[in-house]
Amino acid sequence: MTKQKLAHNEYIKTDSNYLRGSITQGLNTQATGAFAPDDQQLIKFHGFYQQDDRDLRIERQQQKLEPLYSFMLRARVPGGICSPDQWLAVDKIASTLTTSNSIRLTTRQTFQYHGIPKRNLKTIIQDLDQQALDSIAACGDVNRNVMCNPNPVQSQLHEQTYEVAKQLSDHLLPHTKAYAEIWLDEEMLVSTQDDQSIVEPVYGKTYLPRKFKMAVAVPPDNDVDVYTNDLGFIAVAENDHLIGFNLVAGGGMGSTHGDVNTFPRLANDFGFIKTQDVLAFAKAVMTVQRDWGNRVDRKRARFKYTVVDKGFEAVKAEVEARTGIQFEPSRDVVLVDRGDRYGWVKGVDNNWHLTVFIECGRIKDSPGKMLQTGLREIAKIHKGDFRMTSNQNIIIAGVVDGAKADIEAIARKHGLLGEVISQSRGRSIACVALPTCPLAMAEAERYFPDFMDHIDGLQRKHNIDDRPIVVRMTGCPNGCARPFAAEIGLVGRAPGRYNLYLGADYEGKRLNKLYRDNIDEAEILSELDQQFARYAVERHAGESFGDFVVRIGTVSAVIDAANDFHG
Structure with a gap:
């Protein structure tokens, strides 16, 4: 029987001397x-990807220059929590080294x-290290950043679940x-490490077949989209x-x-x-996935396909055996909602927590909205912590009564508060x-x-x-913003053209389905x-938009993704 040729990345990992490769030479x-x-x-x-500015590709090619390479x-940051001092360091790096x-x-x-220019990569990583931050395993065929519900109200329960998320992240690092x-x-x-049971007791020499994502949810919130x-x-x-x-497992976008043969999938309940x-x-x-x-x-190569190909019961039995x-x-x-609580909320510990809306997660100063400066000024006086959310927003958490007015004043002055945000936005x-x-x-x-x-x-x-x-x-369809779990999902096909998906449920427990393929903005808006x-x-009382379009037959419900998503 002829042995199947492995994916090229498998040989790269095998020959890398445990992720060293020739990175040092390339850096120099x-x-x-x-x-x-x-x-x-x-x-x-x-923790980083090589990219280039695609807006400038043709121009640089005409000038006989290589692409304008930079790095992301x-x-x-397990659970998305960092201290004000860490935030100030993060902000300084952004302002001086990118x-x-x-x-x-x-x-x-x-x-x-x-x-990030290549020459600044090492400085950035060292500066992050000075603040007990790192980029280890933030990308690649390993367990990536572990998400955890940032619930600012049930503070005691959040603290307990956050500790679990942090343990998962630390324990499963390469x-x-x-x-x-x-x-x-x-x-x-040592120049070569051959004993993989010591060097990589969980991952082995070839690590995982693909990336691996974990999340911890705290009901009634499903802000982390736990089933994805x-x-x-x-x-x-x-x-x-x-x-x-x-425990739920086998999801992926x-x-x-x-x-x-490829499809998004929601996790099974084990x-x-x-x-x-x-x-x-x-x-x-x-x-098991390894x-x-x-x-x-x-x-x-994602775990969702392992569950489909090997069978849920077989995977479950193997996990129990191990x-x-x-x-x-x-x-x-x-689980009832995937949104964030905007504005001020008070926790059971009597501290205040301010969630501010950051559209698309981009923290940058612009006329009338000095978001980066505002968060920097808040960090200088804040005594609690900052909590990044899986909806690309940020919570200024643990604010005592005496500091609430000062923080609100800074937030309003810099455009972090005061804007009316629609329910859907x-x-x-x-x-x-x-x-x-490069995939877009x-x-x-x-x-x-x-x-x-x-x-x-x-x-x-x-x-x-x-x-x-x-x-x-x-x-693109890689799904970084979890579009297949949205009531309305737009997935890029070409400049100005998208696939329109409809019919996921509001709570995040059902996928959507393709409704129209490769259409432009005018067609999308006409359909919607x-x-x-x-x-x-025609909606029933309390009926969500995703449930409605399934009920009236605009799209059929995706129950078994392997058979229903494309069917």
Whole structure:
């Protein structure tokens, strides 16, 4: 029997000497702003991607110049929490070491920088390290930043679940010393590491077949879109004390246009586990994916396909075998909303928490909205913490009564407060897309605010602006902004053209389905105008837009993604 040829990335990882490759040599080569092709895959494990300004590609080509290469670096911030001092350092780096002069909040509760020249990469990583921040495993075929509900009201329960998220992140980091050697100038103790049971006890020499995402949800909020993750934990509490989690696994958003063998998927419910067993189960699920995942076809390499191909019951049995613990029946939980609580809310600890809306997560100063300066000024006086949300917003958390007025004044002065945000805009997100993302086929972040103006206008036209609708846009089908879990999902096909998906539920427990393929803005708005008109007069009491379009047959419900999403 002929052995199948593995995906090219598998050979890169095998030959990388545990993620070292020739990154150091590439870093010291100033003749080009790029890394070698294989190293471009390895640097992802260190937290950054090579990009170029696609707006300038043709011009530079005509000038016989190489593309204007730069880098996007993403930090690892479990649960999205950082201190005011850390925020000030993050802000200083953005202002002095990047060409974008901005901070971008991601859909996975962390921040990233765009426009980093190669010569500044090491300085940035070292400056982050000085603040106990890093970019280890923020990208690559490993467990990425672990999300956790930033609930500012149930403070005690949030603290308990946040500690679980942090333990998951720290426990499942790669063990290789490559990051410390290359970026932090730590001594290389050995030139080759052969004992993978010591070097990488969880990952092994070839790490995971693809990226792996985790999230921790705290009912009734599903702001982390827990079912869209490879592995999710839904907190179960008694008297505000955490007793365990319902474990869900096998979710993921990415797909490929026109390839019916790829599809988004929501996670299966495996059962209830006790809090003390979380790390054991997380390790078991990840090692099942390590050993059973597809290393031949990267398009089919996410854990969701392992669950489909091997079967849910087989995967569940293997996880139980590896932990030596049986799942208990899932506990009853209720998830009702994926949005953030804007404005001031008071927690059970009597501290105040201010959630501010950051459209598309871009923190940058502009006339009339000095967002970056405003957050910097708040950080100088704030004694609590900052909490990034999975909806690309930020919470100024733990504000005592005496500081509330001063922080509100700064926020209002700099355009962080005072703007009226529609119900739908406040629940909607977009990915970065053009000009930097090499995968983008269409605009997202730069176009999305204008698109949401149209959505707001249509909702007002039909008198349904009191109804929140989850709208998401991405420049390609990789799904970074989780568009397939949106009631209205726009996925880029070409400049100015998108696939229109409808019919996910409001709570995040059902996928949407393709309604119209490859259409422009005028066609999109025309279709939504018609659907909103019917929704305005035909909806049932309390019925969400996603449930409505499924009920009336605009699209059919996606129950089994492998069979229904393309069917």
